[in-house]
Amino acid sequence: MMELNNTHNPDLKSWLSSANDKSTDFPIQNLPFAVFREADSAEYFRCGVALGDQIIDLQKLKVTNLVTRKAADALSLCQSDSLHPFMAAGQNNWSALRQALSELFTKGSGHEKLLENCLSPQSKAEFKLPCSIGDYTDFYSSIHHATAVGSLFRPDNPLLPNYKWLPIGYHGRASSIAISGTDFHRPTGQTKKPDAEVPSFGPCQRLDYELEMGIFIGPENNAGSTIAIDSSEQHIFGLCLLNDWSARDMQAWEYQPLGPFLAKSFASTISPWIVTMEALAPFRTRYTRPTDDPSPLPYLSSDKNSAQGSLDIQLAVALQTSQMKDSETEQLSQSSFRHSYWTAAQMVTHHASNGCNLQTGDLLGTGTQSGPEFEEAGSLLELTKGGKQSINLGNGEERRFLNDGDTIIMRGWCETAGRARIGFGEVRATVLPAQIISGAAQ
Numbered sequence: 001m002m003e004l005n006n007t008h009n010p011d012l013k014s015w016l017s018s019a020n021d022k023s024t025d026f027p028i029q030n031l032p033f034a035v036f037r038e039a040d041s042a043e044y045f046r047c048g049v050a051l052g053d054q055i056i057d058l059q060k061l062k063v064t065n066l067v068t069r070k071a072a073d074a075l076s077l078c079q080s081d082s083l084h085p086f087m088a089a090g091q092n093n094w095s096a097l098r099q100a101l102s103e104l105f106t107k108g109s110g111h112e113k114l115l116e117n118c119l120s121p122q123s124k125a126e127f128k129l130p131c132s133i134g135d136y137t138d139f140y141s142s143i144h145h146a147t148a149v150g151s152l153f154r155p156d157n158p159l160l161p162n163y164k165w166l167p168i169g170y171h172g173r174a175s176s177i178a179i180s181g182t183d184f185h186r187p188t189g190q191t192k193k194p195d196a197e198v199p200s201f202g203p204c205q206r207l208d209y210e211l212e213m214g215i216f217i218g219p220e221n222n223a224g225s226t227i228a229i230d231s232s233e234q235h236i237f238g239l240c241l242l243n244d245w246s247a248r249d250m251q252a253w254e255y256q257p258l259g260p261f262l263a264k265s266f267a268s269t270i271s272p273w274i275v276t277m278e279a280l281a282p283f284r285t286r287y288t289r290p291t292d293d294p295s296p297l298p299y300l301s302s303d304k305n306s307a308q309g310s311l312d313i314q315l316a317v318a319l320q321t322s323q324m325k326d327s328e329t330e331q332l333s334q335s336s337f338r339h340s341y342w343t344a345a346q347m348v349t350h351h352a353s354n355g356c357n358l359q360t361g362d363l364l365g366t367g368t369q370s371g372p373e374f375e376e377a378g379s380l381l382e383l384t385k386g387g388k389q390s391i392n393l394g395n396g397e398e399r400r401f402l403n404d405g406d407t408i409i410m411r412g413w414c415e416t417a418g419r420a421r422i423g424f425g426e427v428r429a430t431v432l433p434a435q436i437i438s439g440a441a442q
Ligand code: MN
Pocket: 138, 210, 212, 244, 365, 367, 368
């Protein structure tokens, strides 16, 4: 796993003053990647790195010729509208470019004048998916979420016997993953009320969000090969925020026996910025389990994974209803990825343990990250006890599930004593009314 180096030094300051703002998600110790262009322009999308309130344009940076040697090779992989070639190239390339960016944008680098021309304001940018996502797998790695949801769907048998032995997951739909800011229509589908004799078809009545992290796969493994737990993170390019929108009424009716299907495949939204594993290195924590729980099987266990396999990433979800003003939001919950029952490394290793080839750009969802406390739940399903208890908002509105016009905003950040705070920015999207197609909603 990643060692700390000079790019993590909390004393580093940038010559770009907004990067030194204590509240920025993007100090010089972060340097996350995205694909962007000026909003509503005819520009080509291109790769960029966040710094303060700006984006370092990696095409313009290349033209300066200030990036040399190994880092220049890495930079040449970032010259299209996709991060795929760079993601595939692996840790040495990622580290070389990070090192070069850190040096060039640190105060006193002497290249401010040339580099200022490579900056583009984030406030004027629009983003697209960072790469083509071939496959999407969603895990279920929070035991607190699994237990709470299990007790709603199966009160007599909330946590199934396999849960503590393997990271549960299902194969999701990659085509409906969209970048933050992409609004979507309330899905329609088949549901069956408990007291109804037959199911009916219509707009989802119990629309929910899921507070998750997304894990982007970097270098692939060949079909038939597996990934050892201590090599696992070499296959992870970085993490983003993921809102896995869920139609709970459709889910309850369709999920047995093969798992989620149309309740999940209408929309999933990711944040534009991918924070690298190297940037996250200072925020590793011990991976532990309650003493009465079984130890993971040897292929899912290692000293390194136990010592520092978990990541302390704070995650928060907020709601903005259509009645609220532009800047007004209400926080619904906050938790941390450190509560996950399975680590990112274990999810990757388990996924490839049958010889399944993971491909560059594949996205793994961690599953809803709910903490041990009730108010740390990462979905409305949990916060409203299955829709039985409404949430009272500060402006007098109430919610059990999402209304049309509701915007969900998720944020993530890491902070610990003696380290520069880094963040993920946000992922947001708004629920639009269902599109009723004449004749279809029968
Ligand atoms: Mn999910």
